[in-house]
Amino acid sequence: MSIWDEISLKLGNPVTDSKMDKQIPVQNNNISNSLKDKSKAEKKKKTRSIIIGLTYGLFSGLFFAACAASVKYLSDIDPGQVAFYQYIAITVFSLPMVIRNGGNVFGPKPATKYWFLLCGIFDAFTVYLSFMSFRYLPLSDATVITSSIPVFVTISARIFLKEKCGTFQIFAILISVAGVALVSKVPLLMANRTDVYTRESVIGLLASLGSMATESGVYLVLRKLHDVNVFIILFNFGVVATFINALLTISFGEFTLTACGPQQAFVVAVGAFSFLSQLSLTKALEIEEAGPVSVLMAAGDIILAFIFDMTFFQDIPDIYTISGTVLVVTSVMLVGFKKWLDGSTKSSSLKLKFMKILF
Numbered sequence: 587m588s589i590w591d592e593i594s595l596k597l598g599n600p601v602t603d604s605k606m607d608k609q610i611p612v613q614n615n616n617i618s619n620s621l622k623d624k625s626k627a628e629k630k631k632k633t634r635s636i637i638i639g640l641t642y643g644l645f646s647g648l649f650f651a652a653c654a655a656s657v658k659y660l661s662d663i664d665p666g667q668v669a670f671y672q673y674i675a676i677t678v679f680s681l682p683m684v685i686r687n688g689g690n691v692f693g694p695k696p697a698t699k700y701w702f703l704l705c706g707i708f709d710a711f712t713v714y715l716s717f718m719s720f721r722y723l724p725l726s727d728a729t730v731i732t733s734s735i736p737v738f739v740t741i742s743a744r745i746f747l748k749e750k751c752g753t754f755q756i757f758a759i760l761i762s763v764a765g766v767a768l769v770s771k772v773p774l775l776m777a778n779r780t781d782v783y784t785r786e787s788v789i790g791l792l793a794s795l796g797s798m799a800t801e802s803g804v805y806l807v808l809r810k811l812h813d814v815n816v817f818i819i820l821f822n823f824g825v826v827a828t829f830i831n832a833l834l835t836i837s838f839g840e841f842t843l844t845a846c847g848p849q850q851a852f853v854v855a856v857g858a859f860s861f862l863s864q865l866s867l868t869k870a871l872e873i874e875e876a877g878p879v880s881v882l883m884a885a886g887d888i889i890l891a892f893i894f895d896m897t898f899f900q901d902i903p904d905i906y907t908i909s910g911t912v913l914v915v916t917s918v919m920l921v922g923f924k925k926w927l928d929g930s931t932k933s934s935s936l937k938l939k940f941m942k943i944l945f
Contacts, residue, residue, distance in 0.1 A: 599629055624808030631645025639873030640882045647733075647886030648868075652727065653859035655894040656852045657720050663842060663849075665717035666835030670857055672713065673831060675857025676864060677824035678897045683817035692822065693814050701811055702819070708803035713860075714834050715797035718855070720939035722790030724901045727769055729891035730911050731794040733884035734766045738802035758917040805879075808871045816868045820861070888915060 592862060653672075660668055692699045719728040740759060744751040748750055770791055813821055844850050870879040888911060895901045902909070 597649035601712055605724050628784060635873055639870050639879060642866045642870035642873070643879035643882035644886045646863045646879075647883035647888075648890055649859045649863035649866060651729065651890035651894065652886045653856055653863060654716075654720050654725060654891065655898065656835055656855040656859060658715050658725055658899065659852050660709060660849065660856070661721065663828060663853075664839035664842065665721055665830050665836055666714055666839050667841055668853070669710070669713045669717055669831040670835060670854050672830060672860040673710070673824045673828040676820055677697050677828060677860045679682055679857075679861045680817045680824060684815075684821045686815065686865040687815055689815070689818070691818060693811075693818060698811070698814060699822070701807055705807040705811070705819070706823035707830060709777075709805065709823055710830035710834070712797050714831060715793040715800065719790045719797065720791040722786040723794065723863040724895060724903070724907075725899060726888075726895040726901065726903050726911070728790060728794055728900050729736050729887050729908055730769045730907065730914055731766055731791070732797050732801075733887050734762045734914055735798050735801050735805075735884065737822035739805045742802045743809070747809055754920070758920040761913050761920070764915040765910040765917065768910030769914065770910075771906055805871065812872050816865065816872065819868055820864055885915065893943070 608772065657665070657668055716728070716732055717734065723731075740749075740751055740755055743749040808819070844853055867883065870883075892903065892911070895903065921924070
């Protein structure tokens with residue numbers, strides 16, 4: 587090796603070094619561009635996930651409204667018996683998928699079965715009370731009240747699941763509460779117009795409010811079970827809820843034979859629509875937070891309930907129901923819009939304009 591080679595090794599080749607100095611920024615730029623592309627891809631994936639989760643929530647509400655209309659047609663059957671049929675259908679429909687997927691039917695962890703038990707108890711009372719409200723109230727009134735579940739869910743999710751609950755969501759909750767008050771005819775009650783309340787309407791109102799409280803528990807438990815297969819969840823809480831609704835029917839009502847023809851068809855419809863509603867809800871909560879999902883579910887439920895009420899049951903809503911519904915739907919739109927802003931990219935010009943207006 588020559589002396590010049592040794593000097594070159596020790597001091598470096600000025601020609602080579604200058605090339606290396608120029609290549610380093612190029613490599614850094616490539617890495618920076620790669621990270622930006624990866625970040626954009628992740629944001630698009632997150633936005634797509636939000637849309638899918640909220641869509642599942644919307645369809646869950648639509649299916650539940652169809653189930654509610656079927657329940658209202660079954661006026662000769664005890665609400666507990668209808669709920670009993672519903673959970674038998676959920677259990678039967680989900681069993682083949684549980685067998686197909688394999689694994690432990692009681693979940694991946696020993697403690698999971700206790701969450702299944704709690705979920706089944708909450709859901710059994712939710713459906714029993716909501717079916718009772720459909721029996722004693724107009725479908726639109728009962729649906730609007732039970733659809734204000736985001737009030738309970740958002741607050742409960744903030745307390746127990748530590749999910750976000752900002753000023754915007756609190757404002758939407760207050761609007762929803764005002765809407766429920768109007769639908770419940772609270773202004774007339776404050777004006778001593780107690781004649782608008784009958785025994786049936788009071789039972790229906792109490793049942794609606796009770797179903798909201800228990801349904802918030804269902805949402806919270808399902809969020810805890812987000813890593814468990816959806817069909818295993820449906821099968822397990824279906825078994826628990828079937829047993830509980832059988833006890834409720836024996837305790838507060840009675841089992842009767844269903845008549846052949848349309849009545850049996852509506853019983854099957856209740857089972858099918860409720861299964862699809864629960865499946866959509868569970869899938870939605872696997873992807874998205876409990877608060878936004880409950881809001882979109884309420885939207886689909888309210889819209890379809892009004893259509894059914896006016897077309898099939900000839901029940902025209904009064905000014906209080908319409909005003910309350912407008913407030914509840916406004917709450918739904920506000921939360922959905924806020925979620926859209928959260929899912930948009932920071933560089934979105936439309937998002938920046940709205941942010942300037944709102945904040």
